[in-house]
Amino acid sequence: MMEEKYDDTFLARWLANDLTAAEKLRFEASAEYQDYLQIIESVDLMEAPSFDRKSVLKSIQQKQQAPAPKVRKLQTSWLYTAAAVVILLVTFSYFYLTVDETFTTGFGEQTTVSLPDGSEAILNAKTTLSFNENDWENDRTVTLDGEAYFKVQKGEKFTVSTASGTVEVLGTEFNVHVHDASIFEVKCHEGKVQVTTKTQQKEILTQGKAFSSIDGKLASWTFNIHNATWRDGESNFREMPLQHVIEALQNQYDIKFEIENIDTTQRFTGTFSHKNLKLALRTVFDPMEISYTFKGEKAVILTEAN
């Protein structure tokens, strides 16, 4: 046969138009060229059986709505309830067994808490932080609900315990943001931080790295440590469910939103100012195409803009 004079990818290269001019010329002059050309011309007239993309997608979506996702949902909410119950029990017994120092901030407040060893915790609005002053030398653990920025003095392990997981460090600066059991976000501004979620997922963050678990979905990303944060009067969000951004606005400005007419599961990425309510409303809701109207001083009605 004539094939022996070709290498083992020759015809593939011919089809991809990848032969040198000389190779091509020689091939086109050969006897077998016409055979191959006829085969390819004929094959190129063929097509695969028709494929009804829409109906296949539909039947996939129907199958997805069948048992599987339901089970998932039940399981997660079950897990969270179980986790919440356990945490409640643990924190309750903890409260009764030891006398804790507790700090709470109200609407729009920020407070700096000095911890016994000179470490600092800066609390954002509507946040609760507690720790055991007597046992501090042996156990540097604080319990957090809300959002706080920590400046930790070097020393033994420092632990932030929350409903969604724990953060462990030696000496560093980092931000922790938790809400119920659904939102858990850690940003490392300096040093090294180890995050452990309730589901025992471990993640080590270095400077500029962040990690979040939102409704059980994990994400890691990097951020600019020089950007303004809530400590500079600006709240940052990344792919945060709108529901939670609205709660953060309520916490900062002590107002109430009516949210019946909007989809609060949409994700919001961006910032809002703590100093100017009008500006804050505009930066959050304009890009989401949601319009807002004041009903009195303290209530805002949200509707989908058309």
Added chain:
Amino acid sequence: MTSEDKSVCESQHYESIFNTHAETLRNFVYYKCGSEQQAEDIVQEAFIKLWKNCAKVIYTKAKSYLFTVANNMFLNEVAHEKVVLKYKQQTKHKVSHETPEFILRQKEFQEKLQRTIAKLPEGQREVFLLNRIDKKTYAEIAEMIGLSVKAVEKRMHKALITLRKEIGNI
């Protein structure tokens, strides 16, 4: 948002993956097994599996995930049928210049070609048809089936050699 950050769990991203890859995936399985029904079932199962694991699969890896899953599912099922391809409708005037004899010979040739393609080893057939019918480049095919580009080219070359030999013999 870069494509790596996109979550497969969000239905718009999931649907865009479906719209981009479903048909090629169906054809890929069809070229292996020759059964439209089986190919469609495997596509459905592969996409359902992608949905169930959406939190674990990175957006940019969804494509190779689908092809790997579909390939494994195919290996688990045994039914093999003959691959049958249709000919596209040709415009009439183009054909009318040819003599009836020529048309007959043309038809005969196409039938021979069909039979020979159906008889090709599966590995050669899927590469050959993904390239010719679905117009996928060797690099794209290599990514789908997890081979090197060189290996894909070899299969392609072999498929053509076999086709020419076999058609000559029929």
